[in-house]
Amino acid sequence: MQLLIISILLVFPTLILLRKQVLAILILSINLLSNLYFIIPFYTETSIPSTDNHFKISSINLLSSNSNRELTINYIENEDPDVLILMELTPEWLSSLEPVIGNYQYTEIVPRNDNFGIALLSKYQMKSSVDYFSLNDKPSIIGNVSGMEQEFTVVATHPVPPIGQQSFLNRNKQLSNIVKDIPRFSKNLIIAGDFNTSSFSPHFDSLLKQNLKDSRIGFGLLPTWPADHNVLQTTLDHFLVSKHLQVTKRATGPDIGSDHLPITMTIGLKTL
Structure with a gap:
């Protein structure tokens, strides 16, 4: 842009x-x-399909050093997503968000003292596990969610930022390894999180060749980083979804004190 x-x-x-x-x-x-x-x-405008139910998911890079807890809590409460992903989740953040986390019956939470704590929370039944995708000690979470007569796999991930050659390679390998595991996931797949890559990178483009689509198509570029520099913003936070899934809403949230804007997506579902 x-x-x-x-x-x-x-x-x-x-x-x-x-x-x-x-x-x-x-x-x-x-x-x-x-x-x-x-x-x-x-x-380009897309037609919004008529559906019986909706599945809402939000993804937030909290910023481990962000002390403005109230804005984040307000955003989560206002959006009230069915599934919530939290990144840069520290023990301090976990303590502050306990009232919100209590609204989710199914959770997989990995707080850390660095920038790679992560959590996946669901109001629907979920079987989850932590996965490192054969690369490093930065956790991702795989959640198999059952809701509204549908099965979803949600992969929440936060690769390292490409600062230096080795970090650049590790980021690319992590995304590539996730894609290689697609056959073991549900046909309704959502890969979400702070990818630390723009959608105009060839490494991002390679993800879209695996029967996945960028959920922003038809809704705008929706840049997320840096949150307080509008002119310089690019999109690092993404939802990739299986091509057959119908995205009915896709948006960024307000500045919550993080260096990233939060993102929310709604998928329209037909009852089976």
């Missing part, structure tokens, strides 16, 4: 100052059109 905006801003100066420089104008036009090609699908 930032490249598209820059291209648009450069159009008129280029036409005025370099009107005889055909090559410069051609290159700028190609750049503008190529960026439009990737962005337009996110804003």
Whole structure:
């Protein structure tokens, strides 16, 4: 999006100052059109199907150092998701969120003193386990959720940020290893969390080749990071879903004091 905006801003100066420089104008036009090609699908209207039931899921990167607990609690209470994912969950955060967590009967909670604590909470029956996807000591959670006559697999994950070559490789391997395990998951699959990658990365694109779709299509880019720098924001927090699932709502939440905005998605379900 930032490249598209820059291209648009450069159009008129280029036409005025370099009107005889055909090559410069051609290159700028190609750049503008190529960026439009990737962005337009996110804003193309999609028809919202008529469904009998809805399944709502929220994902929040809390930011381990965030001390503004009330904003986070208010967001969770207002959204009231059926399934809730929490990342950067520290013991202190866990204590603060106990009233909210009490609303969820089924939980898998892994608090940590670093930035990789994680939790998966469900109001529907859930069988869950912690998985490291054969890579490192950063936990992900797999939850098999039964609700509204449907079976879902929710994979909550938080790969390391690509700071340095080894971290870059570890992030890519973790996402790749999750995809390799797709055959053992339910046909109704949701992979969610802070992926620490933009959707315009080729490593993200490779995930979409596995019968998955980006839940934002038709709802906008919905950037999430950094929360307090609108112009520079990109999308690091994602919901990937099985292609046959119908996303009826997809949105980012308000600034809750974290460096990430929270995200929520609703899937429309037909009763079997």
